[in-house]
Amino acid sequence: MALFAVQLTFTDTDRRLQVRPAHREYLTSLKESGKLVTAGPFGDQTGALLIYDVADEAELxxxxxxxxxTPADVYEIASLKEWQPLFPLG
Structure with missing residues (x-):
């Protein structure tokens, strides 16, 4: 397994807010399955940071x-990188 940090930049606020409940339900299912470590928007609501625990970039x-x-086209990936935390998670 590998940890990946994904930084999103939001591109369409109105459409994003319409889709957000489904997005958050999806993230909840990923958290429950152990694929999502943590996630959340930036304070200024211009984007978000998500940390995934997956087999590889293809799975991510x-x-x-x-x-x-994704199909709502409300974000761009600003950064997607494998992450090696210095301190243990949890």
Whole structure:
């Protein structure tokens, strides 16, 4: 398993807010399955940071493709990188 940090930049606020309940339900299911470590928007609501625990980048891309935000086209990926935390999570 590998940890990935994904930084999103939001692009369409009105549409994003319409899709947000489905997006958050999806994130909840990922958290419950252990694929999502943590997630949340930035304080200024211009984007978000998500940390995933997945087998590889291919699995992460599949997860992102299934997110309701993706077909709604309400974000851009500002950064997607494998992450090696200095301190243990939890």
């Amino acid at each position: 891309r599949e997860i992102l493709a299934a997110d309701p935000y």
